[in-house]
Amino acid sequence: KSFRELGLKSSIVEALAGPVGWLRPSQIQGAVLRMLKDGTKKNIVAQAAFGSGKTGMFGLAMLNEVDEKLNALQCVCIAPARELATQIYKEITNIAQMTGIRCFLAVRGCGKATKAQPPHIIIGTPGTIRGKLKKFRGKTEVESRSVKMLVLDEADEMLKEGNLSAHTLDCAKQLPHGHRTILVSATFPEETDSKGNPVELDENEKRILRFMNQVARNPIVVRLVKKEDLSQLNVPKYHIECKDVQDKLDFIPDLYDLQTNVGQSIVFCNTRRALPLVAKHLTDNSFDVSILHGGLTESERDNVVSEFKKGKTKMLIATDVIAKGFNVPEVSVVVNFDIPLTKDRRPNRENYLHRVGRAGRFGRNGLAINLIDPTQRGILEAIEAPLKKKSQPLPRDDLDPLEKVLMHVKKKT
Known part of the structure; x- marks a missing residue:
């Protein structure tokens, strides 16, 4: 399949074919973007191998979700570390270069988002994004009422117990009811092995699965690789x-x-x-x-x-x-x-x-x-x-x- 066949905006397809230089979608990109094109409203859990194009997958999903005529934040992407968030931001802004979509990197020391022209997409770490979305003295730096999509990259890492987990769950609570959540990783806990046999999970893995269910209820699971593979x-x-x-x-x-x-x-x-x-x-x-x-x-x-x-x-x-x-x-x-x-x-x-x-x-x-x-x-x-x-x-x-x-x-x- 080509990117054009996956229902992407023409400005995104032109950027992919031109300056970005992506010839065709990877397997995980094709699988998830095809679901979105077909109109599924469900949450998605996407598990694929390292270097398989997962960032491109959810980056394209967010960019395609944005209505450029709407002057409001519409997609939120959270990553566990500053370096990863910065890397995601650079990749998505590169893909968005032929669109009018505004992206904002929310990591410590990033400064404030512009209220007159708020970002369409915000990408960052849990604590900083939480600070942007949470009300302080009745006001928020970035209004979240128009958010349609939440992406958690390396979601299993962020849903472990601790500050990352608490801040991530708090971010999700700031978003309007009905938004779609996409959880992404190569190493989600798995309850069965490749032969369908039950796997004994430790307490941390059980906790991650509980948190996954909190932020992404009844998801479609796209699993292109098992951890053991x-x-x-x-x-x-x-x-x-x-x-x-x-x-x-x-x-x-x-x-x-x-x-x-x-x-x-x-x-x-x-x-x-x-x-x-x-x-x-x-x-x-x-x-x-x-x-x-x-x-x-x-x-x-x-x-x-x-x-x-x-x-x-x-x-x-x-x-x-x-x-x-x-x-x-x-x-x-x-x-x-x-x-x-x-x-x-x-x-x-x-x-x-x-x-x-x-x-x-x-x-x-x-x-x-x-x-x-x-x-x-x-x-x-x-x-x-x-x-x-x-x-x-x-x-x-x-x-x-x-x-x-x-x-x-x-x-x-």
Whole structure:
């Protein structure tokens, strides 16, 4: 199918065919946009693999929903992190460039929306959007009575217990009755596996499903991938056993030396404290790296992301603040310096899959490398237990096999 056949406005189709350069809809774009064209009024839960065009799907859905003659906010899109919200905003404004649709980025430090010409679409993080929509002394910065569509990107992350969840639910309550909600992620909790067998859910997964039902009652579910199948995508996974944390730190410069011939990489750590330790072992060897975590100021975070996306640094060392939805086409390698854990120190399969999904985007190839010490071997095994493709071992003291794997990725990319 072409974009024109999906009932999109001519100005959007022209932008896609021209400056945006999208030739045809992806599978998730075709599936959801076709439903909207056919007139469904139901809420939608859309689950598809990393790099499958989910942002384009809900971006096109919102842009097509907007009535440009109506001088009012009509669509709200919420994402869990500043970097992801900014990325979504840039993609949607690019698609909207041949329309008269106004978009507003609502993240901390963004300033105020114009009351005379309010945005048609607001994109941002839960707390900031909540502040824009909520009444203060009887007034709101942005009036929400005309909102027709709410999109939650990486919805499972935002509906976990905590401030993100509370602010997201509060945003939904500010919107008029009858608006449509679209929930988007690659890793929604699933009550059955690919064979239809029941899956035992933990308390956090049960809580997410309850919250999903609160914000999107009786939805149509479009599931193009099961979580257990995400491991079969074009990102082979390997693990290297190290003696301890110091041994991991000693190995990182060797890895940097090899991977820079392939492309850019992201090294994920579980805590902010680990980031400068990893960075120091690289800068001491005259390697340029960037550090990103939620404790940086807004301008610092923006600058780090901008520099990395421009290719000024080859390696980004980060916490899970960018594990979900962060897209840099040149990222070929993801390194888990720490195997991800939940807040209560249990294996975190969702974050593991999202981290790995930062490599090999947009049909490219990539790989993931897990650095494990004796305390983390069992954690990795627990995470990968239900996955169809598990990580393969590579030797710690012989770099030749690792170099061959990396060069294989380079050839394919």
